[in-house]
Amino acid sequence: MMTLRHVLSVLLFGYPVPPEMIDPHFPSFLQRGGGMLLTLLITGLSMLIGAILGTALALCRREKTKAASANAFDRMIGSALYSTATVLVEAVRGLPIALLILLTFHLPYRLFHLRLPDSVLAITALSFYSGAYLSEIVRAGFRSFDPSLHHVGRVLGLTPRQVLLKIELPIICRHMLPDLTNLAVTVFKDSSTLAIVAVPELTYVARQMVMSEPINYGLVLLLVLGSYWVLATVLSVLTTRTLRLLVPMHISF
Amino acid sequence: MDFARYVFAPPYWGWLCRGLGMTLIIGITSGLGSALLGFLVLRCYLSPNRLFRATGACYVMVFRNLPLLPLLLFLAFGLPEIWRQIGWGAFPRGLELALLLLGLSFNTGAYLAEILRAGAEAVAPSQTEAARTLGLMPGTIRRRVVYPQAVRIMAPALASRFIHNMKNSTLALVVPLPLESMELLGQAGRIAGQTFSWAEPLIFVTSVYLLLAHGLGRLLNYWAANEHARILAA
Amino acid sequence: MKTRNLVFVLLSIGMVLLGYYIGKGRNSQQIVSPGQKSGDTLSKIKSDGRLIVGIGQEAAPFGYRENNELVGFDVDIARAIAGRLEEYAGRKVSLEFKSVTDETRIAWVQSGEVHLSLCHTNITRKRLANVDFSVPYGWDGKGILYRRAEGKRDLDWFAGKSIGIKRSSSSEGEIKSYFENKGWTLPSLRQFDNHAAGIRALMDGQIDGFTDDNSIIINTAMLAGYKVGLAGPLSMTDTSYSPTFFGIAAPQNDSVWRDTLNYCLHDLWLSGDFQTIYDKWFGPKSMCPIPLKDHKMEPFVKG
Helix, strand or coil: CCCHHHHHHHHHHCCCCCHHHCCCCCCCHHHHCCHHHHHHHHHHHHHHHHHHHHHHHHHHCCHHHHHCCCCHHHHHHHHHHHHHHHHHHHHHHHCCHHHHHHHHHHHHHHHHCCCCCHHHHHHHHHHHHHHHHHHHHHHHHHHHCCHHHHHHHHHCCCCHHHHHHHHHHHHHHHHHHHHHHHHHHHHHHHHHHHHHHCCCEHHHHHHHHHHHCCCCHHHHHHHHHHHHHHHHHHHHHHHHHHHHHHCCCCCCC | CCHHHHCCCCCHHHHHHHHHHHHHHHHHHHHHHHHHHHHHHHHHHHCCCHHHHHHHHHHHHHHHCCCHHHHHHHHHHHHHHHHHHHCCCCCCCCCHHHHHHHHHHHHHHHHHHHHHHHHHHHCCHHHHHHHHHCCCCHHHHHHHHHHHHHHHHCHHHHHHHHHHHHHHHHHHHHCCCEHHHCCHHHHHHHHHHHHCCCHHHHHHHHHHHHHHHHHHHHHHHHHHHHHHHHHHHC | CHHHHHHHHHHHHHHHHHHHHHHHHHHHHHHHCCCCCCCHHHHHHHHHCEEEEEEECCECCCEEEECCEEECHHHHHHHHHHHHHHHHHCCCCEEEEEEECCCCHHHHHHHCCCCEEECCCECCHHHHCCCEECCCCEEEEEEEEEEHHHCCCCHHHHCCCEEEEECCCCHHHHHHHHHHHHCCCCCEEEEECCHHHHHHHHHCCCCCEEEEEHHHHHHHHHHCCCCECCCCCEEECCCCCEEEEECCEECCCCHHHHHHHHHHHHHHHHHCHHHHHHHHHHCCCCCCCCCHHHCCCCCCCCC
């Protein structure tokens, strides 16, 4: 029974989830998985949500939002957004990932009576994590953007929003590529911390396995470390390649 | 929520203070360890010997892509087991703290080495050449010209890595240290295990970490900015 | 930059204060109307038909993986109770599991996140101060597991030695008070994430003993391939330092709900279903037999 094939398939897909464990109010594909598959799912989704969150936070923290508006009300909203975003980013960046995960798992029900499945909580925690770091990367990207290009866009008859979407973001994206890849790999690796709250991702599955089968913990952990390493290495190469394909090349200068 | 009962009451308050002390000790010791490793690897990178360069590159490649929690689990549980299975007898006892520090240092060391290498590459080659024409030995050039500038150029990145290392020490949670020498988050978990109340100790630890990361961050950033300014002025 | 720092310090202080005041409000509320309203949980189940059970997955034979499936005494009891509950709720009840760990099994019952938790929970007075328990549905004791090859040990040998415990178990307090009462030097305690890791550390010579509920330790050791007793490398002390009663944790001060759980258990006992389930996990053929004849659930008289 204890074949290598069995061990690998458990590490890859996790143990099957009993039907009672699936909360019908949430999509079941989030709750059915386990092992490496769940690790990848959590990493992918939280990078995606983190990208949206991070860009929003970075836009809130642009100096322009705070100062440039003539209207007093706009200025107030701008500075409120600025400080909220700053506090959020600095708070998340100041916390260890283990603590962030524990907070996400213990506070929602206690404070708001929200009962969420473990994987949703996991994605929430990691989205905040990646979002906070991503907003710093995006901000650095904005700073590296040459403001004269903005005027060029306006002269060509683009609206400010078009300038942002068509010129600014693509250029910034290319600047951010290496940092983004690093962040994706970091989130992928740090998702292993979810084991402390019993989310059945790769590291926790290893723990589950030694709890119910006569197997060498050391060897299982070596396998786990090996698969993290291989995937992180592949991930860092692949993301750089694919993102370079997705982001238009002709804007580079 | 009842902080008076779950945080500021004995014995929990004592546990948390002790935990903070251990966090600082673990963070600083492993920070120093990783700095040492970082410099060793930098030395390997700068070496003319291809073997040394390859070793350094391998180390960074391996440890940069290894997640810390499974690594610590492996050091704490996997290593003794494999040791015994190989037939080397019982694994020496009482090494948990040492292995934890080793794991943290190896992890952060890989990042520090990369940062330092980028710093060393940023030092203009003309300076090394100038030093060589002045007749300085390669060792002296490294110590007096390359290293100090590399550290200064990369000071902000180094500072943020040290803080990250301090935060990583929370993962000591999974290592079976004696109860008295567990770090802050471990002690918070211990309180939660006894009082069944997670929110209070967690919120307390959160505020400690925010102040710690911010205070330490300011201190290190102050140092980093000074060093950075010095290199710009030079 | 300066304002940012100020905002930050204020935020940290503010968070603690805010938490304190929110908590103060909640606590004073609790004194006026303790916990949830009586009968709250059962009426909630009656209205939405969901029974949310916190289930432990990390300890054989209570909840663990066998041939990939989640099985165990607690799992079977949870399913049986959900079946019985339909009579008391007067409607179909859908059973939902939420995975709990030793750290969360009490806290989540207390906060109401789960309606009950079945996670090999020992009934202790400290826990009773925070949640209520059903009548005991399992019986065991706590001894210390040690390496048999180094000679026979009893509890007194462990004075001053290093002993592994499971994180968030009640063993820490129990062992300390037992050793203090006997006047022995306190052992140095180490917390482990899971039983399997602790037992492996014991085999590797990293600790002198490992302790928790006997049945969990023996089952876990057997599953890990280490026999306990005369035929194997490990052995259990003959005396135990604490008896164990397992109970279903239910929210504090909800007597209707606790009574319902008791009635469900009693119905299972009277119908013989309980004995069948018990025999499957603790009967003579199981890895750690605990004969039911020494223990008994006393059903309340119907009528």
